[in-house]
Amino acid sequence: MTRTITVGTDGSAESRAAAEWAAREAALRRLPVRLLHVWQPVPESMAKAPPLGAETHRYWTERIPREAAEGLGLRHPGVEVTVEQRAGAPAEVLLDAARDAELLVLGSRALSGLTGFLIGSVGQAVVARAEVPVVLVRAGEQAADEHLEDPAGIPSAATGFRPVVLGLDTDSPDETVIAFAFEEARRRGATLTVVQGWNLPPYYASSLAAGVDLGEGLVREQAAALTGALLPWREKYPDVEVTEESRLGSPAGHLVDAARDASLVVVGRRVRRSPFGGHIGAVAHAVMHHATTPVAVVAHD
CATH class of the missing domain: 3.40.50.12370 (Rossmann fold)
Incomplete structure (x- = not known):
């Protein structure tokens, strides 16, 4: 099986930043990117409610990674991007997917009003148990952040x-x-x-x-x-x-x-x-x- 750089994505700003970083890393490694969207099945009681029905839930879980993949492909045309959806507990699904990945990439967000970044319970559980390297990328991280400044300070x-x-x-x-x-x-x-x-x-x-x-x-x-x-x-x-x-x-x-x-x-x-x-x-x-x-x-x- 072809090794991939796998990204946990949920449509959030931090997962988008993680996907962008993964695509740049994939170009360096000449590997494909796999966007993995984990969704938890809607409980039967909630599935009967029209605003949160099972069909609506599935629509959004399919749309988020599809649109992310389309955008990533346009911005990084040399990188192969695939989408995978799985149902289950996020940490367990991510750990299972990591077994055949070269890298697992996750997002983190800034703590409001405090110094530091919030990894979240899922991210911490994955980092603590994954046996492949896990890269954590903060929300808002951009390609320019990786580079030295030119003479103009940019x-x-x-x-x-x-x-x-x-x-x-x-x-x-x-x-x-x-x-x-x-x-x-x-x-x-x-x-x-x-x-x-x-x-x-x-x-x-x-x-x-x-x-x-x-x-x-x-x-x-x-x-x-x-x-x-x-x-x-x-x-x-x-x-x-x-x-x-x-x-x-x-x-x-x-x-x-x-x-x-x-x-x-x-x-x-x-x-x-x-x-x-x-x-x-x-x-x-x-x-x-x-x-x-x-x-x-x-x-x-």
């Missing part, structure tokens, strides 16, 4: 892509997550900025009390660990320009800061096959809700 496709940002834990670097980030940077011809956040170890306070400052040594040690983890990947991807940022402090905070100038942020999520549901992880969760650029959450063992 984002332009002619100036190339903004950096791809990767959050890396050097204590447990995962090849799946790193490879995903390098591939995304390679496709875009973009710089890959690798961000490592770290905290002072418990023994640091006691060393200070003893009159020994280990600060500079720790900084060098952490920076060297980051360089060492990336060395084989630099050799594997010699055409990808890599910048390293090893910083003291919250990994999530540093990633959110770096995301402001990025085209895509990549974070990992460890797969926990448990009957009690999935787990996202504190760093991925924070980046999902606060980064202003698309966020790719890549599951790994």
